[in-house]
Amino acid sequence: MLEVDRVAKQYPSPTGPLVVLDDVSLRMEAGQRLVVMGPSGSGKSTLLSILGTLEVPTAGHVCLDGVDPFALSPADRAAYRNQRIGFVFQEHHLLAGCSAIDNVVLPALATGRVTQEIEARGLHLLERVGLANRVEHPPAQLSGGERQRVAIARALIHSPQVILADEPTGQLDGNAAGAVANLLVELTSEMSSLLIVVTHSVSIAERIAAGTGMVRQLVNGRLEPDSSEVARS
Numbered sequence: 541m542l543e544v545d546r547v548a549k550q551y552p553s554p555t556g557p558l559v560v561l562d563d564v565s566l567r568m569e570a571g572q573r574l575v576v577m578g579p580s581g582s583g584k585s586t587l588l589s590i591l592g593t594l595e596v597p598t599a600g601h602v603c604l605d606g607v608d609p610f611a612l613s614p615a616d617r618a619a620y621r622n623q624r625i626g627f628v629f630q631e632h633h634l635l636a637g638c639s640a641i642d643n644v645v646l647p648a649l650a651t652g653r654v655t656q657e658i659e660a661r662g663l664h665l666l667e668r669v670g671l672a673n674r675v676e677h678p679p680a681q682l683s684g685g686e687r688q689r690v691a692i693a694r695a696l697i698h699s700p701q702v703i704l705a706d707e708p709t710g711q712l713d714g715n716a717a718g719a720v721a722n723l724l725v726e727l728t729s730e731m732s733s734l735l736i737v738v739t740h741s742v743s744i745a746e747r748i749a750a751g752t753g754m755v756r757q758l759v760n761g762r763l764e765p766d767s768s769e770v771a772r773s
């Protein structure tokens with residue numbers, strides 16, 4: 541379970557503190573899906589960065605399955621992030637000089653070596669995202685949608701409890717975007733991971749939240765109540 545309790549984030553600025561997140565609370569069980577929408581600059585990426593422990597909150601607490609990542613040492617927090625969190629960004633951030641499979645198993649290099657088991661899981665994931673015949677392709681020889689599917693496989697290599705996707709379809713056309721959204725839902729539900737997706741697209745939000753997902757708006761650093769009914773009507 542992910543518990544976010546009254547998280548705030550401020551940045552110092554010459555005119556006083558800039559409040560980016562204000563009293564954000566959230567509770568999600570394994571397997572749940574949440575879409576965060578809201579205007580540019582409303583704090584969506586900052587929220588995902590805090591949930592992914594890339595940024596530290598100014599106030600409040602985050603707890604995942606009983607662990608407060610901000611109470612961990614920097615080394616333990618890095619291991620927590622590597623094992624428990626999967627990131628998918630708007631930009632794929634794949635390494636240009638590496639094949640699809642090498643990119644997918646890359647997170648394992650950070651904590652040790654790429655075992656046969658990891659390699660096999662990487663190949664399985666590439667197959668699951670429809671890229672069994674693109675395993676040795678470098679990013680430059682893949683389409684935008686294919687690159688993003690490699691990025692999804694990479695995010696899932698350690699079967700993380702939490703997948704954070706920040707505008708994952710922002711640079712894709714309708715079909716490729718829909719495929720990426722469907723894969724995120726399918727694969728995270730198979731793994732009972734918790735999925736949080738930031739998007740500006742109502743149709744992507746609907747796909748992600750279809751069924752039991754929630755849609756919440758972040759406005760001026762505050763997370764408003766579930767608006768999935770509104771988004772679907």
Ligand SMILES: Nc1ncnc2c1ncn2[C@@H]1O[C@H](COP(=O)(O)OP(=O)(O)O)[C@@H](O)[C@H]1O
Nearest residue numbers: 551558560578579580581582583584585586587
């Ligand atoms: N490191 C930083 N220092 C100061 N201000 C920041 C920093 N990162 C983000 N901000 C500010 O926080 C606000 C929210 O940013 P962000 O979370 O990226 O919004 P969103 O993803 O919703 O567009 C913006 O006004 C941005 O300028």
Ligand SMILES: [Mg+2]
Nearest residue numbers: 584585586706
């Ligand atoms: Mg953003």
